Amino acid sequence: MDLLEYQAKQLFHEMGIPVLPSQQINHPQDLKGLKIPYPVVLKSQVYTGGRGKAGGIRFVENTIDAVAAAQTIFNLPITGMYPAVLLAEAKYDADRELYLAVILDWSARRPLLLGSQRGGVDVEATIGAMQQVVVDQEFSPFYARRLALKMGLQGELIRSVSAILEKMYQLFLQKDLDLVEINPLAVSSAGELMALDGKITANDDALGRHSDLATLQEKIPHQIKTKMLPRDLADTTLVELEGNIGILCNGAGLTMTTLDLVYKAGGRPASFLNLGSEYRHNNSPEVLRERIQRGLELMMQSKNLKVVLVNTLGNVMLCRQTAEAIATHLQHQAGSRVVPFVVRLVGDQFDEARQMLRTLNLPLFHNLDEAIAEAISLSK
Amino acid sequence: MVQGITEPLGSIYAPLMQVYGGQILAGISPGHGGQQLEGIPVFDLVEQALLSVGVVDTSVIFVPPYQVLDAALEAIAAGIRQLVLVTEGVPPMDMMHLCRVAEASETLVVGPNCPGIIVPGQILLGTHPAEFYTPGTVGLVSRCGTLTYEVARELSQAGFGQSIALGIGSDRIIGSTFQQWLQILDEDEQTEAIVLVGKIGSDSEEVAARYIIEAIDKPVVAYIAGRTLPQSQYTGHAGAVVSSQIAGLGDEIGTAESKIAALKQAKVPIAERPSQLPDLLKQVLKSSTKTSAKS
Numbered sequence: 001m002d003l004l005e006y007q008a009k010q011l012f013h014e015m016g017i018p019v020l021p022s023q024q025i026n027h028p029q030d031l032k033g034l035k036i037p038y039p040v041v042l043k044s045q046v047y048t049g050g051r052g053k054a055g056g057i058r059f060v061e062n063t064i065d066a067v068a069a070a071q072t073i074f075n076l077p078i079t080g081m082y083p084a085v086l087l088a089e090a091k092y093d094a095d096r097e098l099y100l101a102v103i104l105d106w107s108a109r110r111p112l113l114l115g116s117q118r119g120g121v122d123v124e125a126t127i128g129a130m131q132q133v134v135v136d137q138e139f140s141p142f143y144a145r146r147l148a149l150k151m152g153l154q155g156e157l158i159r160s161v162s163a164i165l166e167k168m169y170q171l172f173l174q175k176d177l178d179l180v181e182i183n184p185l186a187v188s189s190a191g192e193l194m195a196l197d198g199k200i201t202a203n204d205d206a207l208g209r210h211s212d213l214a215t216l217q218e219k220i221p222h223q224i225k226t227k228m229l230p231r232d233l234a235d236t237t238l239v240e241l242e243g244n245i246g247i248l249c250n251g252a253g254l255t256m257t258t259l260d261l262v263y264k265a266g267g268r269p270a271s272f273l274n275l276g277s278e279y280r281h282n283n284s285p286e287v288l289r290e291r292i293q294r295g296l297e298l299m300m301q302s303k304n305l306k307v308v309l310v311n312t313l314g315n316v317m318l319c320r321q322t323a324e325a326i327a328t329h330l331q332h333q334a335g336s337r338v339v340p341f342v343v344r345l346v347g348d349q350f351d352e353a354r355q356m357l358r359t360l361n362l363p364l365f366h367n368l369d370e371a372i373a374e375a376i377s378l379s380k
Numbered sequence: 381m382v383q384g385i386t387e388p389l390g391s392i393y394a395p396l397m398q399v400y401g402g403q404i405l406a407g408i409s410p411g412h413g414g415q416q417l418e419g420i421p422v423f424d425l426v427e428q429a430l431l432s433v434g435v436v437d438t439s440v441i442f443v444p445p446y447q448v449l450d451a452a453l454e455a456i457a458a459g460i461r462q463l464v465l466v467t468e469g470v471p472p473m474d475m476m477h478l479c480r481v482a483e484a485s486e487t488l489v490v491g492p493n494c495p496g497i498i499v500p501g502q503i504l505l506g507t508h509p510a511e512f513y514t515p516g517t518v519g520l521v522s523r524c525g526t527l528t529y530e531v532a533r534e535l536s537q538a539g540f541g542q543s544i545a546l547g548i549g550s551d552r553i554i555g556s557t558f559q560q561w562l563q564i565l566d567e568d569e570q571t572e573a574i575v576l577v578g579k580i581g582s583d584s585e586e587v588a589a590r591y592i593i594e595a596i597d598k599p600v601v602a603y604i605a606g607r608t609l610p611q612s613q614y615t616g617h618a619g620a621v622v623s624s625q626i627a628g629l630g631d632e633i634g635t636a637e638s639k640i641a642a643l644k645q646a647k648v649p650i651a652e653r654p655s656q657l658p659d660l661l662k663q664v665l666k667s668s669t670k671t672s673a674k675s
């Protein structure tokens with residue numbers, strides 16, 4: 001889960017990382033009660049890069065300008081997203097701008113400290129200037145100083161920048177984060193440091209043990225929430241595509257394979273739903289059946305849909321639940337538009353499931369290639 | 381040993397593992413000590429179980445995600461050096477901690493979010509559906525769950541039994557990597573060829589390809605899922621998230637193109653579909669016999 005800038009800065013502040021005085025603006029009229037002296041920066045709170053270029057960041061000198069600018073920003077979509085909140089922040093004169101981040105290096109299975117003296121908006125263009133330090137054992141501040149030196153910092157900045165990195169690392173560890181980034185970290189002419197913009201990505205799997213972060217999610221605009229991965233029934237996510245074959249599978253790899261085979265054979269998927277692997281700790285037959293039913297309902301909403309291809313593989317409860325869910329679905333559908341099903345169920349309970357589906361006259365397959373050929377011929 | 385034996389997954393799979401032929405000496409479930417599950421004695425604590433049943437080679441862990449780290453540390457502290465973590469949703473920070481301890485204690489960790497290991501005809505340590513597997517000489521190592529079953533089924537039906545088959549886990553941070561298992565299969569006397577099953581996302585297949593060039597002598601064939609998926613799409617769990625949002629770094633890594641190019645460079649034939657794997661195996665086994673006949 002990505003946090004918005006103002007949420008990230010709140011966490012920075014709690015950790016003792018310097019941030020500017022700021023105020024959250026929920027409505028343009030809120031600016032009339034602004035407690036920060038002008039000039040002020042108004043920033044659209046959407047999770048995406050390039051806010052400045054898109055017009056989502058504006059400098060204002062007085063209340064009248066501020067209210068007008070806020071109205072404009074609230075009505076300005078950035079990559080399709082409208083902000084629910086703006087951040088009003090004091091203006092800051094930076095002498096230099098640095099880049100700092102703590103991330104998880106997935107393949108090294110260690111945290112990674114990143115830093116560059118060329119921070120700011122064009123950090124992607126200066127990726128070559130990025131320095132890194134792997135935290136291969138228990139963290140200690142020397143890792144941060146190692147990065148500061150690699151970045152080419154000198155004198156007092158070595159200490160002050162590594163102190164910020166140390167706090168970023170603490171935050172990273174305490175809150176189970178995937179990413180803590182400060183870009184830019186401003187250095188004033190007096191050598192003072194200030195986090196001007198920040199990005200935090202919380203780990204979705206760990207949200208269950210950080211209720212404070214989970215609550216923040218409610219405040220994030222809806223479009224971002226759809227990126228959340230389905231963890232339970234409420235989150236059943238159907239991914240919609242352009243074609244006319246609905247695909248229901250269990251497991252990411254199997255779902256991808258089924259899509260690949262359909263595309264390669266000249267078919268066009270309308271949507272796909274991954275029912276998830278079977279390693280969820282709390283999988284129960286009821287949850288599974290409910291998830292399949294919900295998925296089918298969502299799938300049927302597509303007008304282009306001509307056929308549903310079900311490909312599930314497993315050994316404990318899945319086949320039976322799939323068969324039951326399909327049977328229930330077809331009973332509910334009786335009378336309305338009937339979309340044909342091509343079903344492939346492979347597992348220990350296949351015989352039982354087959355009995356159940358045979359009474360519904362559904363074509364059942366063992367072989368994946370054959371099931372796909374049948375689905376495609378029905379879609380033409 | 382099965383930790384979390386009274387949990388939903390543990391209570392389903394421990395008896396299946398027992399039936400398959402593995403000797404499940406003990407189950408662990410705090411608060412359930414003294415009970416029995418399908419004849420398996422249940423203990424409150426790992427060390428307590430070991431006092432009673434003697435040496436345990438492997439622990440298969442089914443506890444809820446936030447208890448996995450603790451269960452694994454408990455097993456390592458008691459001297460168990462092979463762990464299979466089945467549970468999905470273990471926070472990466474916990475895995476990082478566990479990986480450090482595992483490396484220092486030379487513990488082999490498989491998973492999390494994985495179907496575990498099966499040695500067909502002998503032992504099941506995880507959730508593989510037994511009916512898809514037959515004993516043989518193909519080593520199967522996969523980053524997927526159900527797709528591993530699919531591939532095993534295709535191999536078995538074409539007469540290619542498996543020496544060892546395992547899923548190393550779909551999560552971003554996993555205990556043992558493709559490289560470790562390629563090395564184990566390369567040294568395993570039962571294994572004549574290796575099937576590698578990957579999917580888009582992460583750099584696992586790219587790193588594995590580099591390792592194959594450097595260190596693997598046995599023939600390897602591969603299948604990669606997700607070749608037709610646009611990069612921005614995901615199919616529902618963390619392991620499959622294709623975007624590498626981290627600071628704009630490494631966007632290129634993880635695409636199907638990047639994986640296929642890396643594997644081609646390692647001269648690994650790539651199947652277009654799971655059902656093509658047996659044909660590729662026939663080809664590589666034929667040519668490796670020729671090569672060894674010449675030498």
